[in-house]
Amino acid sequence: MNERFARAATEYRTIAALAVCGIPIGIAVGAICALFGRVLLAITDFRDAHPWQLIPLLAIAGVVIAWAYRRFGKNTGRGMGLVFDVGHGAEPEIPLRLVPLIMGGTWLTHLFGGSAGREGVAVQIGATLSHWVGCKLPIRNAGNAFLVCGMAAGFAGLFRTPLAACVFALEVLVAGRLEYRALACSLTASFAASMTSGALGLEKFEVPIAETLAITPTSLVQLAIAGAAFGLVGGAFAWCLATAKRQAARIENPLVRIAIIGAVLSVVLLALWQGRYAGLGTNLISAALAGDGGAGVFTWDWTCKFALTVVTLAAGFQGGEVTPLFSIGASLGVVLAGILGLPVELVAALGYAAVFGGATNTLLAPILIGGEVFGFANLPAFFVVCAAGYLVNGNRSIYAGQKRA
Incomplete structure (x- = not known):
């Protein structure tokens, strides 16, 4: 004792x-x-x-x-x-x-x-x-x-x-x-x-979503469909990134590799609306959550950001994946909101969190991201969507070193 x-x-x-x-x-x-x-x-x-x-x-x-x-x-x-x-x-x-x-x-x-x-x-x-x-x-x-x-x-x-x-x-x-x-x-x-x-002056990004969604049999189905779409996109991002890195590694010299891909990226980034898809992607997040029904978001925004982020990181440029994943999810959410008949800003917020979860193979973190950034009033919706995304992402992760229990 x-x-x-x-x-x-x-x-x-x-x-x-x-x-x-x-x-x-x-x-x-x-x-x-x-x-x-x-x-x-x-x-x-x-x-x-x-x-x-x-x-x-x-x-x-x-x-x-x-x-x-x-x-x-x-x-x-x-x-x-x-x-x-x-x-x-x-x-x-x-x-x-x-x-x-x-x-x-x-x-x-x-x-x-x-x-x-x-x-x-x-x-x-x-x-x-x-x-x-x-x-x-x-x-x-x-x-x-x-x-x-x-x-x-x-x-x-x-x-x-x-x-x-x-x-x-x-x-x-x-x-x-x-x-x-x-x-x-x-x-x-x-x-x-x-x-x-x-x-020290670093501001927090937060956009309270005023509109709440009641959990009914119909809304549960709608949220599950949205979550599955977000999870599949997150898993696809992880798979594409790993594949692109393997393909890029065929150019063995890292200096030559990053120079060639960087030159191509420069042309593409400027050709596509003069850098609309450059950098973090916070411009797409702001457009998706502007409160105007996503009027500033193009249907193809999420695919362009998806592809250019994969190529940038596969080339060897530094940064991370999460903020681009937020922007991919938010802009995809605008598209899905119109299909599913759900509030645009709410689905954009759900996509912001769930694509991140689908790409990192995490469940609890994206749910809490949704609450801390957009308010906890819609926590049940974030739970349903992130859970659905987690279940369908194929156990893929942008972190190759992640193990499975």
Whole structure:
């Protein structure tokens, strides 16, 4: 009996220590995310004002990125793959040099018009810093717990959705299993990172959806159909990205590969409405949720953003997938709303969350994303749609290192 109490006391002390240590980790990661995010927004505004001067230079920017990773990066070019390998114990550490490389590479990608996201940067930065700290602490298994904690802090610091960030980090390493050992530090780190980045001027994107949808037999069928469509698109994105990366790798020299694909991308991005599909895709999200019935969204917007993001990331440009997935889902939602006879802004919001879930093979995080960004009044609708998307995505994920329980 005394041994049982001793073990329980030790476990609770470890949990408390991890929770306390998550706070400074979250503050540090939140500060870096604020810097990264605010510079990225300024870069986006500058590029949008000068598309014809900047987008034609995308190939040159790509060569600089590829050269920097080849010269200084060692194995950091694997990005999220390296983070997942460390989380699964296949690699011992994430080199700190990843932080400046991923930040600089992403800024260059967006300055010159690459269709990419930003969450991969924040998650990698958080994981790198927190895992490094965790390995220095005299706490059993602290390194892996802090890896998850750092992923949560990075996501929360950038998007300022601490609940979704915490759950995302807990469920993304192994689909179907939550890393409860890291719950305490992930929760404290998420809130600390979100509050810090907010205090440093990084605004949270949120659009309260006033219209609510009653759950009836008819609406359940409509939501399930929408969720299945979102899940299939998310799964297709993950499959296409993996396939495109394999095909692009046939050009063995990364500098030549990124130069050729970057030059093609420049032409296509300018030809398609002068950079409408460049960068994060927040312009499509704003158009889908503008409150005018999606009048500013073209039927083909989601397919164009889908294809150009896949090609950009397959070429080797830096960033992430999540914000483009948000824009793909929101613009697809406008199209599906007309087909299903549902409120446009609501279905756009549902797509925003569910395509992200379908592409990352996560269930709880997209539900909470929907609540934290659009309000919790429609939480049942987000649950139904995200659950349907999760069930049909084919167990595919944009993260090749994700395991299945």
